Amino acid sequence: MPRATTLEQVAARAGVSRQTVSNALNAPGKVRPDTLRRVREVIDELGYRPDTKARGLRTRSSGLIGYCVAERRADSVNTFMDRYLRALTAEVERTGRHVLLFTAAPGAEGLPVYEDLLARSAVDAFVLSDTQVGDPRHEWLAERGVPFASFGRTGSGTGDQPGPWVDVDGADGTAQAVRHLLEQGHSRIGFLGLPEGNRVGDDRAEGWRRACAEAGVEASGDLVVRCADEHRDRGEAAELLLDPGGGPTALVAANDALALGAYAALAARGLRVGTDVAVTGFDDSPTASVLVPGLTSLRQPVERVARRMVELLDEPDAAGGELLSPELVVRGSSDPVHSAGGQL
Amino acid sequence: MPRATTLEQVAARAGVSRQTVSNALNAPGKVRPDTLRRVREVIDELGYRPDTKARGLRTRSSGLIGYCVAERRADSVNTFMDRYLRALTAEVERTGRHVLLFTAAPGAEGLPVYEDLLARSAVDAFVLSDTQVGDPRHEWLAERGVPFASFGRTGSGTGDQPGPWVDVDGADGTAQAVRHLLEQGHSRIGFLGLPEGNRVGDDRAEGWRRACAEAGVEASGDLVVRCADEHRDRGEAAELLLDPGGGPTALVAANDALALGAYAALAARGLRVGTDVAVTGFDDSPTASVLVPGLTSLRQPVERVARRMVELLDEPDAAGGELLSPELVVRGSSDPVHSAGGQL
DNA sequence: CTGTTAGCGCCTTCAC
């Protein structure tokens, strides 16, 4: 690997001092127009770019934002983190920085990794994801004055939490699904949920309940099933709701995996998804679009989340949070018109 | 953010020179045992870690490996890159370095981004993914003496390519699937493929053909359908194969999305996946495990790929490549015993 | 507006 051009070489070639080249780069206003032009020509000619480490050493910054890649259940279908990371990388780049990836155990056990990165001045800030209730990282970082932003909340309530955060409004999402189903003419809408006590699951259940209440349709206990394990009980859960008599004509699921369970339960009864019973999911996983019929789902606004996260990194006293609404993506599972379209 | 401890502070506190501390870290053999112990105590006490930028400035290395996050079709179900990136991050860390993420357009259009990173000395090497036939990056990097390793081959044949590579043996994968189906008693095994001319698709087709030939079962044109667009023609493609008369009793699909098309086509005919017709996929996407019945698929050995990639980065004259076999994950779609298990 | 000086924190070279 040949050595890269240095500022000194540019300066020599342009017949100016090193500092003038530096100014041409970092404070063009301080340089006379014709000098600026000449310096820039040499910079282009030589393909010069300031060495990030040398610049960082001087400015006490690394230009890197730390992001922890978490372990994830191999069978989790809710893989929007992939899209999120892509969006985050692009947003961070827009500010002239880059994302540095690292691994760390969840909870307090992983804190030494954050500490190591800071001790080495390897990152300027952290972008936190996979936020858990009572997550110790937020307070730990806030205490040390380390800039960070969190995707997700640490509290189960609405109380304050250290540092700024961005989250997706789950209640708004399921409410959108309910309103969409009402427009399609449904009036008995069931809910297929996650276990109680999980903030994501509870929010999504609440949105369903509220939207039903607002529309004056039933949202009783008969219409709700919350399954303990989304990978085992899914089918059974869906079946419980499908009481042949007054069973629901539409099902709102708390995520795409649960919705897939409903697909199977319906198929087992000889019912067709989308025509006999409508189904909606949540997260708009890659699976949603390849299912037949396509699964109506709520797309996580990862691009907007990423943008806000990066903005918050640079707002020193940012606090409090921001809830972003997911976007309903309608497919054949809730609207037969889309089935005809050609998803298959 | 408080300033981090420096080597000088450690030296002062331990009553030695800076150099001795540096040696204690980088060449412990050169330091007398008792001095070493004392220095280490101070290092622990102060939580000292060498500044990565300062060290890198001196040693002409950044400790960072560049990885380009590619644009991906939003509806692609073949999302094993998520797992791969996680594995890669862990492997790179094992060597004391980190992964730096960046975005770049595919093909030659994206090369300026690689050039920029190199001009800034921001990365020591690149790990290439999403390799395309005729990918210009490999030659470009090789010409400049930049260390890199490639996940995937640039050639459509078996010819040489610049730099070391690792790839997954698609033919071996589909051959495994065929042998598995033969063991299950199938003898008419169809293939649901991708368009010809794509190396990944062609390899997977070849494995099916060869394994069938070896077993002496038919692998004629009647048993193959290659669909142009995996998102539109999937169902039709599967239907073409399901000739009620002598149609296949098992289908090997070139990826999980195609397999899902088969699920739909079978359901439309009132046939049950796994009992009436067996189906296998490829990539073991997250979807595979949440389908009902679970989809037998070939798991990409991303952990092994990641490990080899990182090893190859440090073998200066590494050339040629390595084919790794995927792992068959059997589920209900090809073995009814697994359906009973509790996937649903 | 331009140039000079002085480090940022570390490691390499060379004395001792």
Next chain:
DNA sequence: GTGAAGGCGCTAACAG
């Protein structure tokens, strides 16, 4: 085995 000097490439602070 240990210490002192020098410089990696850059920018902040000041001088002209």
